[in-house]
Amino acid sequence: MRSEEPLAGSSINSANNKSANHDEPVDSPAFTARPVAAEEIPDQAAPTTLSTAQDVPVERPLQVDTGVFDELTRQRAQEIIARYPQPRSALLPLLHLVQSVEGYVSQAGISFAAELLELTTAEVSTVATFYTMFKRRPAGEHLVSVCTNTLCAALGGDEIYAGLCKKLGVGHEETAGRPGSSGSITVEHAECLAACDLAPVLQVNYEFYDNQTPESAVALVEALQRGERPAPTRGAPLTDWRHTELQLAGFFGEPQELRDAVDGPSAAPETLAGNRLAEEKGWTAPAMPGNPPPLPAVADKK
Amino acid sequence: MTERTLTPVLTRRWAAPRSWTIDTYTRLDGYTALRTALAADPDQLIQLIKDSGLRGRGGAGFPTGMKWGFIPQAKPGEQPTGPAAKPTYLVINADEGEPGTCKDVPLMMADPHSLVEGCIITAYAIRAHRCFIYVRGEVVHCLRRVHNAVKEAYAAGYLGSNILGSGFDLDIVVHAGAGAYEAGEETALLNSLEGLRAEPRLKPPFPATSGLYAAPTVVNNVETICTVPYIVNGGSDWFRTMGTEKSPGPKIYSISGHVQRPGQYEAPLGTTLRELLELAGGMKGELKFWTPGGSSTPLLTTKHMDVPLDFEGAAEAGSMLGTTAVMVFNTTVSVPWAVMKWTEFYEHESCGKCTPCREGTYWLTQILQRMVRKEGTPSDVETMLDICDNIFGRSFCALGDGAVSPIRSGIKYFRQEFLDLCAQQSGHPRQAALSGSVR
Ligand SMILES: Cc1cc2nc3c(=O)[nH]c(=O)nc-3n(C[C@H](O)[C@H](O)[C@H](O)COP(=O)(O)O)c2cc1C
Ligand code: SF4
Ligand code: FES
Numbered sequence: 001m002r003s004e005e006p007l008a009g010s011s012i013n014s015a016n017n018k019s020a021n022h023d024e025p026v027d028s029p030a031f032t033a034r035p036v037a038a039e040e041i042p043d044q045a046a047p048t049t050l051s052t053a054q055d056v057p058v059e060r061p062l063q064v065d066t067g068v069f070d071e072l073t074r075q076r077a078q079e080i081i082a083r084y085p086q087p088r089s090a091l092l093p094l095l096h097l098v099q100s101v102e103g104y105v106s107q108a109g110i111s112f113a114a115e116l117l118e119l120t121t122a123e124v125s126t127v128a129t130f131y132t133m134f135k136r137r138p139a140g141e142h143l144v145s146v147c148t149n150t151l152c153a154a155l156g157g158d159e160i161y162a163g164l165c166k167k168l169g170v171g172h173e174e175t176a177g178r179p180g181s182s183g184s185i186t187v188e189h190a191e192c193l194a195a196c197d198l199a200p201v202l203q204v205n206y207e208f209y210d211n212q213t214p215e216s217a218v219a220l221v222e223a224l225q226r227g228e229r230p231a232p233t234r235g236a237p238l239t240d241w242r243h244t245e246l247q248l249a250g251f252f253g254e255p256q257e258l259r260d261a262v263d264g265p266s267a268a269p270e271t272l273a274g275n276r277l278a279e280e281k282g283w284t285a286p287a288m289p290g291n292p293p294p295l296p297a298v299a300d301k302k
Numbered sequence: 303m304t305e306r307t308l309t310p311v312l313t314r315r316w317a318a319p320r321s322w323t324i325d326t327y328t329r330l331d332g333y334t335a336l337r338t339a340l341a342a343d344p345d346q347l348i349q350l351i352k353d354s355g356l357r358g359r360g361g362a363g364f365p366t367g368m369k370w371g372f373i374p375q376a377k378p379g380e381q382p383t384g385p386a387a388k389p390t391y392l393v394i395n396a397d398e399g400e401p402g403t404c405k406d407v408p409l410m411m412a413d414p415h416s417l418v419e420g421c422i423i424t425a426y427a428i429r430a431h432r433c434f435i436y437v438r439g440e441v442v443h444c445l446r447r448v449h450n451a452v453k454e455a456y457a458a459g460y461l462g463s464n465i466l467g468s469g470f471d472l473d474i475v476v477h478a479g480a481g482a483y484e485a486g487e488e489t490a491l492l493n494s495l496e497g498l499r500a501e502p503r504l505k506p507p508f509p510a511t512s513g514l515y516a517a518p519t520v521v522n523n524v525e526t527i528c529t530v531p532y533i534v535n536g537g538s539d540w541f542r543t544m545g546t547e548k549s550p551g552p553k554i555y556s557i558s559g560h561v562q563r564p565g566q567y568e569a570p571l572g573t574t575l576r577e578l579l580e581l582a583g584g585m586k587g588e589l590k591f592w593t594p595g596g597s598s599t600p601l602l603t604t605k606h607m608d609v610p611l612d613f614e615g616a617a618e619a620g621s622m623l624g625t626t627a628v629m630v631f632n633t634t635v636s637v638p639w640a641v642m643k644w645t646e647f648y649e650h651e652s653c654g655k656c657t658p659c660r661e662g663t664y665w666l667t668q669i670l671q672r673m674v675r676k677e678g679t680p681s682d683v684e685t686m687l688d689i690c691d692n693i694f695g696r697s698f699c700a701l702g703d704g705a706v707s708p709i710r711s712g713i714k715y716f717r718q719e720f721l722d723l724c725a726q727q728s729g730h731p732r733q734a735a736l737s738g739s740v741r
Contacts, residue, residue, distance in 0.1 A: 085389075085432065085515060086515055088497035088498075089477075089495055089496055089497050090497065092477070092478070092479065092480050092494065092497065093478065096480070117497070126499060127497065127499055130482060130499040130500065130653075131479075131480035131481045131500070133440065133479075133480040134481075145440070148643075149644075150640050150644050150647075151401065151558055151559055153643055154640065190440070191399070191401070192401040192402065192647070193440060193441075194398045194399065194404045194440075194441060195404055196402050196556065196558035196629065197556055197564040199558060199564075203440065206440050206441070207442065235442070236443065236446065244442055247442055247445065247446065248478040250449070252450075258449075261446050262322065262450045264443060266408070266412060266443060267316060267408075270564055271316065271411075271565065272566075273565025273566060274565060274567035274581070275310055278308040279317070283309070283310075284310065285311045285314070285544065285552060286309070286540065286543045286544065288535055288537075288540050289536065289537060289540060292534065293540075295338075295342050295343075295349075295350055296346055296538075297346070297349075298343060298346050298349055
């Protein structure tokens with residue numbers, strides 16, 4: 001996975017993030033050492049040196065303010081960590097949580113995750129830059145992802161993507177409008193979205209809009225720009241991208257909100273094509289025996 | 303020949319009102335297999351799945367019962383040592399991302415409780431008390447439905463401690479990925495679940511002894527695990543009434559592309575493309591090429607319409623069953639263009655860990671893009687085959703092997719189309735594809 005963009009706010013040089021090793025070229029002090037608690041830093045302005053176990057002097061990290069993450073977010077972060085036998089497993093959901101607050105993986109977000117998991121910021125960055133859902137620049141209110149993999153492309157996905165880029169005057173992972181403001185839209189081309197029977201598809205904030213045409217896609221983003229939230233073909237009532245990111249971190253809101261979201265439609269005609277045909281023709285699978293047959297005996301355990 | 307019929311087993315509940323709720327699920331026989339299973343000896347369940355012949359639905363077709371049997375278990379009355387002394391984990395691969403594959407997503411949306419029930423039975427069989435369901439991040443509606451099903455199952459006493467009074471404990475965590483096809487490879491999935499980049503691990507050691515947190519781990523696909531409760535209820539003989547001797551059972555075939563009624567069709571393994579097309583209302587236009595199971599499975603043509611689509615049949619035809627993602631293309635689609643699009647995918651998704659795949663997919667993309675721009679030369683065909691030889695069998699994981707499938711099979715069946723495209727050079731000044739290009 002090649003990263004074309006450095007992480008916003010950082011100076012990590014990840015022009016070819018595919019490099020097999022994890023020690024990517026680093027030229028920012030923020031990426032060279034474990035973050036240090038504020039009270040341990042005598043003079044925050046002046047980077048000093050610090051001895052490691054190997055006695056190699058490394059530059060002290062510049063302090064990054066993680067104050068943007070409020071008490072609720074910190075509580076949520078602790079809940080995420082508590083889900084796993086080992087804290088580091090929480091990293092991906094924590095980065096989703098960061099995006100739900102910041103609208104991208106910010107420098108503060110990297111420091112926040114690093115502090116919580118006792119990792120270096122470099123260790124967090126190398127993970128963040130690997131995954132396509134982690135954005136390096138602030139994203140729009142909505143993220144529109146157009147599948148341009150072969151099957152969708154053959155049925156019009158490429159035209160849909162080109163049409164949206166033209167309409168919005170942007171390219172891959174670029175945002176029309178001020179990021180985060182109402183009606184702002186980030187566009188990306190996506191790989192196969194596991195909806196090929198409904199091709200060509202696109203997603204808004206990862207909710208499915210199936211069987212699109214260049215015209216329907218343009219009409220959809222125009223509605224989004226007007227502040228409307230057209231219902232997806234399959235998925236929950238549309239919110240915004242940050243809200244979806246909170247769900248990806250595992251927070252689905254109050255019981256009623258979860259229920260409404262869960263009840264969003266899912267069964268497209270294509271989904272049920274075989275089911276309906278079987279019903280029409282009276283086809284069923286061979287009947288099971290009336291009672292579960294006895295389970296096989298197992299050889300005596302040695 | 304008798305008419306091929308559909309056999310809805312896993313898809314049977316999909317059209318039921320609010321099929322994703324525990325009420326609908328239990329009304330339609332849900333959580334009955336769990337009671338049978340919890341009353342049994344775990345080894346009986348492993349034996350049952352072995353007897354059934356169930357093979358993994360994630361692409362490779364590995365026998366599921368055998369995989370479960372590899373988990374080291376302490377001998378009764380003895381103090382466990384080595385891997386058997388560590389906790390065992392069950393990890394569900396719900397990262398569906400192989401181009402063309404679209405079965406696990408509708409399955410999780412429509413019937414998430416069958417996955418939860420399958421997880422409980424499987425965990426009991428392999429003696430795991432923790433299960434992680436790794437759901438692809440981009441399919442947030444699945445994440446919600448599975449999350450909600452797990453919540454409902456806890457409330458009903460099917461999860462947590464002392465499940466249904468059996469003394470068996472299980473916790474399930476639903477985990478969202480973050481966008482990486484390679485995270486679907488089982489060892490890369492484990493790395494991703496540990497908070498690392500989704501790069502694969504060297505095998506051996508296999509996950510069965512050294513998986514998540516270096517502890518014994520079973521990784522199974524969603525559809526595989528959803529099949530388990532039915533085998534418990536119906537028995538292995540019933541399961542084997544569908545499919546073939548070596549590829550038994552029903553299978554969700556996902557038909558997409560130039561057909562009248564694309565969608566999900568659950569039929570016995572061994573169904574042919576000709577039969578599937580009939581079920582799907584026939585072609586739109588004239589058939590040109592198709593994949594039996596995703597873009598990593600070599601393309602097939604009109605000559606292969608009667609190949610039985612089971613693990614053996616697809617392999618004998620020079621392809622693979624893969625994920626039964628049947629993508630169908632008509633004569634309007636250019637093979638070099640389609641191959642270019644898939645190659646761009648592999649290039650983008652290559653994790654970069656090994657050189658043949660990282661560099662090879664890059665150069666293959668360059669050549670194909672140039673060719674599709676009508677700037678190719680006839681020697682490009684041989685150059686591509688040569689690069690493929692350097693990727694296939696020499697890459698660290700199966701993504702590399704998959705990446706060459708469209709190219710090799712595309713050239714095998716449609717070489718002339720590649721050559722014709724090269725012959726149509728548009729006269730643009732040609733950029734050297736293989737020299738001086740800066741990445
Ligand atoms: C690049 C790559 C991507 C894969 N993606 C998936 C996937 O999305 N889902 C899946 O179940 N298996 C995927 N697999 C296969 C897994 O490695 C593994 O074989 C499977 O999850 C095992 O489950 P099963 O035995 O139940 O099929 C992928 C393999 C490779 C090489
Ligand atoms: S073949 Fe190599 S570079 Fe490609 S995905 Fe696998 S490990 Fe990564
Ligand atoms: S190719 Fe677009 S969803 Fe699969």
